[in-house]
Amino acid sequence: MTAHAEAVAHAAHDDRSFIRKYVFSTDHKTIGIQFLFLSLFFLLVGGLLAMGIRWQLGFPGQAMPLGGWLPQSVAPGGVVAPKTYNSLVTMHGTFMIFFAVMPLLVGVFANYLIPLKIGAPDMAFPRLNMWSFWLMIPSGGLMLASLFVLGGSSAAGWTVYAPLSATPDYSGVHLGQQLWCLSIVIFGLSSLLGSVNYITTVVNLRAPGMTWFRLPLSVWALFITAVLAILAVPILAGAVIMLLFDQTIGTHFFQPDVGGQPLMWQHLFWFFGHPEVYILILPAMGIASDIIANGARKPIFGYSSMVYAMIAIAFLGFVVWGHHMFQSGMNPTLASTFMVSTIVIAVPSAIKVFNWLGTLWRGNIHFTTPMLNALAFVSMFIIGGLSGIFMASTPVDMYIHGTYFIVAHIHYVLFGGSLFAVFAGIYFWYPKMFGRQMSERWGKVHFALTFVFYNLTFFPMHILGIGGEMRRIYDPTVYDFLRPLQPINVFITINAFLLGLSQLVFAANFIGSLFKGEKAERNPWRDTGLEWTTASPPPHGNFAETPHVYHGPYEYSVPGMDDDFLPVTTPPTGRAA
Amino acid sequence: MTAHAAAPSVGHAAPAQGGVGVYTQKVGMWVFLVSEVMFFTALIGSYIILRWGTGAQWPDPRTVLAIPITALNTFILICSSVSMVKAYAAATRDDQAGLKKWLLLTVLGGATFVSVQAYEYHHLIEKGFLPSSGVFGSAFYTMTGFHGFHVTCGVISMIWVTVRAFRGRYAGGNYRGVETIGLYWHFVDLVWIILFTIVYLI
16 A cells, blocks of 8 residues: 555656756755755854854954955955954854744744644645745845945844944945845745745644644644744834835934934834744744654653643743843833743743653653754753843843843853754654664764853853953953953854864764665654654655544553554554554 | 545645635635734834834924825725625625626726825925935835835736636636635725824824
């Protein structure tokens, strides 16, 4: 039966021309993999920019290795120029947030996993889905191009605060900032098309028996994330369009000299920006939940509380944006309101952490590479979450606002949190995507190196922050009070380089396994999910027949069964139909 | 075998399994409209902050804008919403002649609205009221401009739907396309009523 089904599906495969199959494909799996390659490329770009930042902070005023290759206007004599440094900081944040981590989590996993995990043949609107990927090409292309235009790229930080960003008089950046805006508007369109698809697909294309409360937590997380994106990204688009008009057609939205309101930019940006933070962490939570249940061979602890916690986080995410603006001259009463709403988010976050620990408790834990990365996600998220509470308290924030403490915090949640979950997800679903296994041994080497150097890079930043080192500082050694901290900066820089080099192990494993990896079976991780009931990689159309779902998503170690997992498609009698 | 035959043609919204009983295009359009609401919220919210939140100098709109002609234009746009409803009603009755007639009238209404708006812009620019004319000019052109862009997109889509109607694509009770574009059309109309009120009248 299945062999026959595969043969038929394979025949269907061949109906499509090369272009339709691999380039302008409407197949959600191909689109997910396209997003994977594109966003890993941007991860590399963002990482290289970070290396430039770290060199300047560790060894200010010294020529960068290979810096002589850069144009004199960017790096005179190989030394990062002050304006270039501002560009580096801005573009590192922009690439990492909009073009690496967000597409890695949403573009890759929402596209690849949602239809497979809910038993749908494809997305609700496959052609819109294709556009959502292909809009990322001009968007990312414009952002890359902005690095090379006259006047340099945007240098106002990834938050592009007005009025610095609104007129070239302040920053000297002309075209670079305009391209930044244009790129983000196109990015918003891409995100919109994707989110409409994810929501509609989850609402309407679930297989028979796949009720809402049988959805895997990864699908729940991606669904809630899409709702957040639908509500938050248009605000960013509106704000960025106003900013673009300020620069191009002479409007005055953010220019104070003619009645504009620079502070309005901060409100608009953070009204998007805080939900964006949860867009970047919720899918990671979902992926980690799936992998932890699998690795611990236990049902997830408190499934429905996990779902409600994510809904609560998403809702609260919209009423906390002011905590980014405690230093903006905000009325202290309003700041207290934002402080309370922000600290309340610790409750659903803690529910999730306790549930992960509860899942691990007395589990039969298998320390596979995906599981190690998922465990790193949980532990790093705890550290990042705790430092978040520091920042949320107005009196503490007054002291550490805009210092390296916030840099440490964001990297603990965005690298330690999101990126470890991305690695976990890639190691976990790689066999499904490409039909081959990544090397477990090299995966563990990569994990160990990344985990160690990651912590050695980012943990000392807390100390720098408490010591008062400013967040976007060009040369810390010019300040007397920071000079004693300079050895920490050197230490961080060395570890950052080692962290960057460690990713070569991942790249080699990823690319090598594409060609030489061990052939993957259908279900190498002995997982219960629907995606593992079809071939690796799944054929066009995913399932030969519409699957029926009979169980919740995490039926591991069911008492009285021979196997320690019960696939969701096994009928309740326990015998295969 | 039939299941296999269905598999490659997927994506054209295979029958909803365990869905919410609303067809996929309609769910998608509603989700899209939610994001549109948020987009206009950004613009309208900024307008409210700039005008009432800061004590900035704000001209009386009546001294700058031509209210009567825009009021007429608003009436035309509302009429096109009515004709959209009539088109949808005709489609549900499988009344093809009625569907074509009312769709054409809707296209005409939308096109008239955009044309009058272009005339208004031309007139205002000749008078020297530009996007750079203070914060009011900035907000006026950005908000009405984006609304006009939405109407233009709506008219283009409506022409496409009308062509399909003339080709008989909505015969036999298959009126989903008409209903879906209708949702968008009413949304754009509703946004205009809000914009007209807060930009022109207040």
